[in-house]
Structure formats: C-alpha cells, structure tokens
Amino acid sequence: MNILNVMWSGGAPYASIHKVHQQILSQACPTASVKTWLLQGSVSECGLSVGDAREWKLSSARLKGRHFWRLTKPWMLAGFQKALLQSEANLLLLDGLGVARTLLPLVKNLPRIRAVVIFHGSTRLRAADRALFEELTASSRLTLVAVSNTLADQLSRDLQLPVLTMRSAFDPASFRSAVLTREQARARLGLPLDNTPVLGAVGRFEDKKGFACLLDAFTSALQQRPDLRLVIIGDGSTRAALQARIDHLGLSARVTLPGHLDEAAQLYSAFDWVAIPSLSEGLGLIMQEAVMAGVPVMSSELAVFREQLAHTGWYAAVDDVSAWSDAIVRAFSVSAKDVAARQYLELAPDQAWSDFSQVARQLLS
Known part of the structure; x- marks a missing residue:
C-alpha cells in the first residue's frame, strides 16, 4: 500500500490538523509507504514529523485559480497528475475541501487510486462539490470522513451522502x-x-x-x-x-x-x-x-x-x-x-x- 497524505499547508494555524492526520497514519500497515505533500508552506513549519515530504510552495490564489492564475491552472493540474502517477499512490488521504477540490478531479481519471477526505470543520459546499463527491462515492473510490458526529451529521445532510464519523483521539x-x-x-x-x-x-x-x-x-x-x-x-x-x-x-x-x-x-x-x-x-x-x-x-x-x-x-x-x-x-x-x-x-x-x-x-x- 502506497499512501499519499496531502495537506493544504504547514504552519501553526494547521498544527491540530497535522496532529489528526499523523494519528490516522500511525494506524497504517507497517509495510505501507507513506509520503506527504504540502501544497503551501514548509515542512519546518509543521512542528511534527511528516516523513518523506514534498513542498509545492503554491499560493492560495494559484491553487484556487483566481485572477491571472486561472489561465495557468491546467498546467498546475497536469503537474499534479504527473506527480500522482510517479508516486504510485493507491490511497490519497486529503485534508479538507480545498485539497479535495484540487485533486479529486484528477482521481476520476486515475482508477487505481482511492481517496479519503477528512473534514475538520464546517465548510461552504458548492453544487460542483456535491456532484463530484457523488460520482466518486458511487464508484466506491471515495470515502468522506468527519472528525465528530456533529460535523458528520451536518455534512451528510448538506451532501445527501454518507459521511463516516472518526472522532479524533490520541493514545x-x-x-x-x-x-x-x-x-x-x-x-x-x-x-x-x-x-x-x-x-x-x-x-x-x-x-x-x-x-x-x-x-x-x-x-x-x-x-x-x-x-x-x-x-x-x-x-x-x-x-x-x-x-x-x-x-x-x-x-x-x-x-x-x-x-x-x-x-x-x-x-x-x-x-x-x-x-x-x-x-x-x-x-x-x-x-x-x-x-x-x-x-x-x-x-x-x-x-x-x-x-x-x-x-x-x-x-x-x-x-x-x-x-x-x-x-x-x-x-x-x-x-x-x-x-x-x-x-x-x-x-x-x-x-x-x-x-x-x-x-x-x-x-x-
């Protein structure tokens, strides 16, 4: 199993999110290969060991395709797709909606990859998000997860899709x-x-x-x-x-x-x-x-x-x-x-x- 853990960013504001993903990954099979991508920020800002990591150093505007960056988004996505293929990942562990919006459209065209999206808080969902989640969930290639029952219930109502509860915990x-x-x-x-x-x-x-x-x-x-x-x-x-x-x-x-x-x-x-x-x-x-x-x-x-x-x-x-x-x-x-x-x-x-x-x-x- 090759697992790719994709995080929006490093830095103090994201410390608790990194903790949750680290606890999840601690349960991976000992023989699993785990790599991390940081779309923004640097490994040194994480405050935790994230193992084999790649820093993409992208701005929020570029990731979201705002302004001038809308013209360059196809090249950015092509770079992600090439890197996904090179990673030989079987499973993507995705940090929240922003990361999901960036990478799930590529997963549609990479049938050997399964994705898990971890929601850490309430978020504004678009019709396009619902359609994408529904398509990938129907093919059993996507699992939506929330860190509390309260959040899972809210997301499930909004999406009209099953959302698994995995209440974050520590040893x-x-x-x-x-x-x-x-x-x-x-x-x-x-x-x-x-x-x-x-x-x-x-x-x-x-x-x-x-x-x-x-x-x-x-x-x-x-x-x-x-x-x-x-x-x-x-x-x-x-x-x-x-x-x-x-x-x-x-x-x-x-x-x-x-x-x-x-x-x-x-x-x-x-x-x-x-x-x-x-x-x-x-x-x-x-x-x-x-x-x-x-x-x-x-x-x-x-x-x-x-x-x-x-x-x-x-x-x-x-x-x-x-x-x-x-x-x-x-x-x-x-x-x-x-x-x-x-x-x-x-x-x-x-x-x-x-x-x-x-x-x-x-x-x-």
Missing part, C-alpha cells in the same frame, strides 16, 4: 507520559510556582476562537477574583488585536500570550482550568488534550462539545461575556480535581482511542 498512555509536571510547566511559561490560580487557553488567534470574549470575561471575573492569571497559547491573524485589547483593558500583569509553542500539549498541567470559548468547532482537540492531562475544561455551549463531555462539561453561551465571566468565577470556587475526574470518565479516552484506531485501520486497509 492516552502516550499522551500522558509526555505531560510535564505542574512545576515544570509553570516554569516553562514563566508563571508563579505557588498556588496562584491560572486559567489557560490554547488555539489559533482568529475571530472564531472567541478569545476577545474570553479577555472581556476575564476582566470582569477579576473584580471578584483579582488573584487570577490567564495564559493564551497560540498565534495567528488576530494576535496584534488581542495584545491591543490586553493593553487597553490594563491586563498586561495578568494575561500572557507566549505565542505558538510546539510543546503546548505538554503544558496543560500549568493550568487549573482550560477555557475553550470557540464560536464554532469541528471537534476541538484542545478539549481532549486538557481532559487527558487531568485539567478540567469550560467551553462554549456547542453541540460538538456536549458530544464529548455531555453533562460533565462546564458550558457558557457562545460569545456571551457575562456568561463566561460567571463561568470563570464559579469554576474557581469548586474542586477542579473532582470536575476533571468526572470529565475524564465521560470522555473515556481509552475507548475513544480504540474506536478511532479501528476506523483508521479500516480506512487505510
């Missing part, structure tokens, strides 16, 4: 063995080593992650809990705006933005709680990572989060500063250890990893 034992102690993690983040209460958050700095709401809610919560600290690990397009908001609110002594950290998954133990204020999510790997690290989570009231934590979750209305402020104050008045234990049992990481591995092996067989 719990391997994950926990890499988590630093509380003292080590706090030292790495420059936090006090005493019992100062710390709220943590991790994610891309973009509007849909809800960090602006979190900052406003944290400011309000400080009126009742002036001892709190907040750390938001990540980077992205809204970093400057978030930093300006911190300065404007006078939070520079209470809020830290350490940037994107490749080892972020090892640092959850620095926090007493983890906040996930997203406005929307396909799954939210941060929730799984925090719970596996033994840290309780508060999150936006989204179906995909209830899918994972059910009644054990601590939920606040999406983008509601008052609700989030109340949630923060309440969280730091209860036993975080007890909440974390209940959330761990509900998430059931061992069973989730077993289910994920089984589906991944089926897809890659």
